Amino acid sequence: MLELRQIRHRYRHQSLLDDVSLSVTPGQTVALLGASGSGKSTLLRIAAGLETPDAGQVHWDGADITRLPPERRHFALMFQDFALFPHLDLRDNVAFGLVEQGIRRAEARAQAEALLSRFGLGGRARERTTHLSGGEQQRVALARALITRPRALLLDEPFSALDAELRTQLQREFSTRIREAGMAAVLVTHDEAEARAMAERGWRLEGGRLRALW
Template sequence: MTPLLQAEAITKRFGATLALDALDLAIGEGEFFALLGGSGSGKSTLLRIIAGFEAPDAGRLLLDGRDIGATPPWARPVNMMFQSYALFPHMSVADNVAYGLRRAGVKRAEAEARIAAALEMVGLGGFGRRRPHELSGGQKQRVALARSLVMRPRLLLLDEPLGALDANLRERTGFELRALQRETGAAFVMVTHDQEEALALADRVALLDGGRVAQVGPPRAIYERPASRFAARFLGAANVLEGRATAAGFESEEAGATFAGDLPPGTVAVALRPERIRIAAAAEGPNTARGVVEDVAFRGDDSLLLVRLSGGAMLRVAHAEEDGAPPGRGAAVSLAWDAASVVALAS
């Protein structure tokens, strides 16, 4: 991967609050990259520093190997699409898209051609004369995207780009964003708190926690092999079970079970995804447990069972509809899982 943008030990404080803590990160040329985290994780602060709207207290931000810390926002080959879209209500769609071109002094004929191309790219050809109040939420988002893309940035920053859309429109727009990113060849950096959005769209995901990168990698890799308790719980709400490594495997008193698999000797916790657990005829040997169903929630393709294990821990179990009706509340169940589904956690 050729690095386009590199953050080196970026630190940012707001009063007594440490927003970014010596954060290191590299984003590749032409990559769709997601900054994922909860409120206060530092993802939006990092986005604003990349855009030039905030200055770090320490560290360096390199674009193509050049420090851009002192470069003002308008002089960076970077554009940002704000969560609110920030459209000018008194301007037409075409004038909104043209705003950056006019400030950059692009000649009228070239500007008109680029505006028309950008609107066609986002599926709004013929909408140039409309005003923002005449558009739906999804159309407003496309205008904001066209206004960013018309500047032909090397790097496009997206602040919760799908957050204001309903579920059906979010999915469709997400695919369109992905297609646009491939078509333009620009690197997209998206901030989101929605793990499904990040996993579905990004080439790589950086999971932020407390101003640091907790884990970074391709979506499937960080989902299937979380590195820490935090990553396991945040991504897919995995079951995290405490215990100790023994000659027999990993023994968890709270689960009343022994986990066997390729686990390092010093393992102190393991993660187990709800969808990797199945209801078994009997619970005998390692990678099995017994428990009682405390609650059941129907979710469409599956049902989520909350199973209280014999050791006292609560286990989330995804029961597929194709496996028949789920056991009801109060039912005693035996559970089993494959050794490959047990993930050792480093912290």
């Protein structure tokens, strides 16, 4: 279980997160909604270990991981800007995390190609990411986030660049994979319909505090 306990964080001398607590069980998706600048992405970065809260703790299965570096948490964080490697083709972008885990490159590439095929990009596995549209880059980023089967999946507006049909398809795909893999997932989105389609619990972050929506 992923737990954020009494998180406090200031930004430019103003309180951004004020005593925020949140728990996500394995296989569950929790949605965070709120206005731009309300602190949703900051909360994800704290969960991922990319920022340290001013107060409070991050726990995984009861263990305090607040000071644990990001690479040892086994979480996946997907940003809005994709963060793909322009010098690698699609296959190696997706396979990168598996190779880092020690899986043989050939096996990692095979798994990457299979996942790209499920995302409708199997025939373009050898292309560079610079040749893709924004929506296609987002699909590659989604595949890369999923392939290592992280313990927790932290998603920041993951479907924002996709057309309606593909967005709905990937919402279903993600929901299925999250449940099957037993990942704890946090979804940041501005789209309440999307949040309700994917998440068992929904919260709105405003004024530095969480308010339950459902």
